[in-house]
Amino acid sequence: MDKPLKTPPPYLVRSVDHALRIAAMLQLEGELTVSEVAERLGVARSTAHRLLAMLVYRDFAVQDERRLYRAGPVLELAAHSPSAASRLRAVALPHLHRLVGVLDESANLVVRTGDTVRFIASVECAQTLRVGSREGMVFPAHRTTAGLLLLAELTDDELEEVYAADRYADRPEERPDLAALRADLARVRRTGFALNQGRSERGVVAVGVPVRDPGGTVLAGLSVSMPGARYDRHRLPSLVNTLTRAAGALEADLARPA
Incomplete structure (x- = not known):
């Protein structure tokens, strides 16, 4: 487990x-x-x-x-070392605030390093019951919404390398089931978004879409998180549509000269 x-x-x-x-x-x-x-x-x-x-x-x-x-x-x-993540965060923040304004749920921007992801920006909504800021925090990639989006860009060989057994020799219980993970990633590639219902935290639902550079490479995952009690599956198409528009606007801003 x-x-x-x-x-x-x-x-x-x-x-x-x-x-x-x-x-x-x-x-x-x-x-x-x-x-x-x-x-x-x-x-x-x-x-x-x-x-x-x-x-x-x-x-x-x-x-x-x-x-x-x-x-x-x-x-x-x-x-x-001026970080590319610094510019990515600065450009993304207005879009995160707009997302929160539209959806009234917390929004995040996440990047991947190896088998982990880091939340480089997080904007909380104003609701009393809400998902708190994860900014600056690092989590296992396969357990998060944005992590699935970023891992979905890898080839089978690259995924094998990220989760090579020898990397987990001293912590085998933390290595994911690769067959199950591949199935999850195939679903993400097919739909273009990731849905996380309690995968990372019990009672929390998150939906995310990728953010790409002008060449099509995925730079980050853009997501919204909410208490499970407030999630309505009938809202999923609307949530994905809103996130996709926000990601497109962010990509357009990133394509402009710094």
């Missing part, structure tokens, strides 16, 4: 969670101000300042002469 997707620990340390989210933002996006961090986390500027001060103290962040924060020595690779 696969392990369940990450769930918050029973005693969530909010300050630690905030600090880790800031580190992920700095790594993915580059420079940020105190106000930007405060807005993204939904905390006071004084709280954001204290969190950033601790990250600076531990070398996860540095502050320059413009009073901007960026990745520090611990995140040095990200600090010196």
Whole structure:
């Protein structure tokens, strides 16, 4: 059996969670101000300042002469390598906000690295019962909606390489059933979208479509997530249509010169 997707620990340390989210933002996006961090986390500027001060103290962040924060020595690779994910996220955010405005459900943008995916952008809806932000978090690719979309682009040989048995020698229980996974990926290729009903988290439903570059290569997965109690299968065609239009608009923006 696969392990369940990450769930918050029973005693969530909010300050630690905030600090880790800031580190992920700095790594993915580059420079940020105190106000930007405060807005993204939904905390006071004084709280954001204290969190950033601790990250600076531990070398996860540095502050320059413009009073901007960026990745520090611990995140040095990200600090010196402008990331394509940073531009992808920046271009995608307005589209995620529009999706949330139309559907009133949380929206995400996800990229793949090997057998994992990272949520590089996440916008929560305003409903009291909602799926929370996953921004900066990393999950097994085969357990997520966007992960299925990204894995569906691989050939059989490439899929075998990603999930080679020797890579899982010390954690065989985490290796997916490749026959079942291939069947799932064939369905994604046939329909052009991915539907995840409790695959990653019990009680959560997600629907996603791919985001492609001008050459047709899939760059990311665009998805919306909602509590299962609010999902209506009769809405699926409408959800896919709305997501497909949003992905097309995002692709058009990405095709423009930076």
